[in-house]
Amino acid sequence: MRGLAVFISDIRNCKSKEAEIKRINKELANIRSKFKGDKALDGYSKKKYVCKLLFIFLLGHDIDFGHMEAVNLLSSNKYTEKQIGYLFISVLVNSNSELIRLINNAIKNDLSSRNPTFMCLALHCIANVGSREMAEAFAGEIPRILVAGDTMDSVKQSAALCLLRLYKTSPDLVLMGEWTSRVVHLLNDQHMGVVTAAISLITCLSQKNPDEFKTCVSLAVSRLSRIVSSASTDLQDYTYYFVPAPWLSCKLLRLLQCYPPPEDGAVKGRLVECLETILNKAQEPPKSKKVQHSNAKNAILFEAISLIIHYDSEPNLLVRACNQLGQFLQHRETNLRYLALESMCTLASSEFSHEAVKTHIETVINALKTERDVSVRQRAADLLYAMCDRSNAKQIVAEMLSYLETADYSIREEMVLKVAILAEKYAVDYSWYVDTILNLIRIAGDYVSEEVWYRVIQIVINRDDVQGYAAKTVFEALQAPACHENMVKVGGYILGEFGNLIAGDPRSSPLVQFNLLHSKFHLCSVPTRALLLSAYIKFINLFPETKSTIQEVLRSDSQIRNSDVELQQRAVEYLKLSSIASTDVLATVLEEMPPFPERESSILAKLKKKKGPGAVSVNELEEGKREGGELNGGGERGGDSSAIASTPSPSADLLGLRAGPPVTAAAPSAGSLLVDVFSEAGVNDDGFLRFVCKNNGVLFENQLLQIGIKSEYRQNLGRMYLFYGNKTSVQFVTFTTTVTCPGDTLVLEPLIEGGAQVQQVINIECLTDFSDAPLLNIKFRYGGALQNLTLKLPVTINKFFQPTEMASHDFFQRWKQLSLPQQEAQKIFKANHAMDTEVLKAKLLGLGMALLENVDPNPENFVCAGVIQTKAQQVGSLLRLEPNAQAQMYRLTVRSSKDTVSKRLCELLAEQF
């Protein structure tokens, strides 16, 4: 296409953006006139112009015509014209339904053409566009093409990945059903390309339906074993730089990570052999000096290590993996060092390899100091955090602190949180903890969030053995001419509480302390000044001799007439308090702060949040809790005990504390009985309907796990607390939860916060009305078996009701206004429970509407009114429930301004009475 080449040259020769735009506009005008012209264009010209349009689009300009011409090209019988047409469609899909219909028609023709090149083009187009309309049209047809005996290999490959794309966009439309076993058997196909393509599809399907696809495990193992044991020349063109089929090997290892270790001993033995061979090969001298050789080989190695970590049951392999990664830590390739650090992070959390990882501490510390690439240093910091335990905490914290002085700004906040968490988790002596946090403030004060300095104060207040030391240390820290405002806050608070503990020393006499604090006052922001004023009044109580000095300060115009209302009020009130209250009253009012209720460190939650939403490992959180509890003096769990009120006693020991026996060793005989507890696929919604009229209770319970719920709603927002209780005596491993939302009508923000128990908080926002509840998926491993459970979260549309009180007249007037047939939903149903008026009332109130008294002429009937608050709109709803005691029946009528809402409310309520 000369014309195209000339046009591209022209564009490249443009000296300025303006010239380019001018040239493009000229071309667009030309093409437009050709397309509009009377003369019918031949296929070749059409192809050329469509291609030019595509080029213009790819330069970043908008294209608003030419789609029709591109669609026309699809039905050309000249291959290259068809090809350009498909390329244009793939790049510039337009959701114009008319066009999609035409495109689908063309695709349909090509799919049935039996010409493999045309079929592949059509399949590529579907895979590139992947729209729902296409899924509707072709999701039924493609599996047939994929498994048919007479389909060419290249077409099979395209069909497999095409189906994968459709499954990702519209899983509900891709039903494998009868094809499942034939698809799984593609793993045995003679053509390596077919296996490579099919395995991506199988992996994705296995993640969603592990049970249906579990036969793939043994097939994958034998395929892997054949590849691993083959000589580098056996697989011809599938050998890449002397490595046999690296892509396929990685994908096989990834597929196996969807499953627990094979139960069949022979299969498992074969797999372990493969993994050993892969580890052995890493020690062999390279067959080529090319980086591609080592990359391909190591890609397989890292994938194998991921599988070993996933199984977390072969101590020997775990330790070997760790040693191998240890070698990489000092490799000259930055990429390998990066990956080794990353991979070791997960090894550090396995009890089998934790100790082995720890032996590399010096290398990792060295990496933190010397790596030139910030992303590698970040990995090193992550690994230090992961390998930290009581034995090396002091060393690691010290190294992290010294790294902080020069750390990149982008990672300082996270580093600060990590140091704060480690210091708290592994503090044996609290003076070390106090020193560490004060150092943290000194070195990186700007990055110390409120959570961190609140926490140090909580801990100092709760531990009387550290208070004197803390007072002395902050006093010294405040001597520095320039100290961070966070230091002033901590100093003000601690001296205000415990300044008396160091007042005996003339160098830190009460007045010296006060003058030191007050010398910082003018440099501080309003909240810090407010805190200091409170410290001053505390001083008056602690040290009566400072009273006159402090009163004078409070009385000065800059305090008592301060333009900031908060400061002025404090000054006025504190001055008055100190003048009129007797010493006794003052002592009572300004008594030392009582210990804080023992609670979870909020810092950990913050770190989790920084890591972003999505699946969060509760396991790690749990560990934090255990250690935190110890630091806080163990024992009492005050504060949040209400959190477990809804989950009865056995689960007080949530998720099996690590104090219990080690995991696998302890997967006891009882464990094997219970392994399949969750094996029934599909969504478990037994508990769901019980929550329509109530917000708290037990959502789910079986032999292993109990899940309690507390929730609260306001307007269109809600917050749900989920409490996970482990009923067994052993630990659940890799406990993860994911929340998915059908249709995206609700926004869920899963984040895990550390309460006194393992709880998860979900923030909910109702965007528009909805029928399908969000789903909660829980995965964890128990006794080596993967447990997978999906529950409907009891979030129903009625949770967003605002009750509306109204008089009888108003009610019936509105009732009449909502008289369109679709606005009303009605159900007549049999009573499932006793027809007790009080119970009915309680349920209707629980529904969230206002229960209107004296509205319905028949006193037996109940009427309610409320407005559903969604982000998009408000939906007014009225309800009438007519019990018929004689027939033991109810008639329920719901009217609301939106038909879907009436219908949904009626469905939900019909199950409640």
Added chain:
Amino acid sequence: MQFMLLFSRQGKLRLQKWYVPLSDTQKKKISREVIQIVLARKPKMCSFLEWRDLKIVYKRYASLYFCCAVEDQENELITLEIIHRYVELLDKYFGSVCELDIIFNFEKAYYILDEFILGGEAQETSKKNVLKAIEQADMLQEEAETPRSVLEEIGLT
């Protein structure tokens, strides 16, 4: 894989392939952001970086950067070799490929990519098989190609 971008040292996008549905504005924003991050990296740095909840894997070949965004659990090294295999395919097809080949024959670059990777996953990793498919298509093209008018010959239409 979620997307693949080819861009020059000057930050000009030469090829873009998206395997997840995104609006044009989002695509532009993401490309700008990723190009900026990758261009700012120094030569000896590692080829992987975390970006949003994805991993960026990139490699520079002469004046062109090849850059893939993959999901968190994907294997970085094998992605790096995906890039290399694609470069090999282009190289073999064009005969020591350069940036200009990709600019002037962008549609070919897309066809080769589609034969190699489909829907974000490797479809055919054998170099021979991919090139065979492309060459077959080219044969069809040559049969169809007939001389055009004089104007076309000098590239004026």
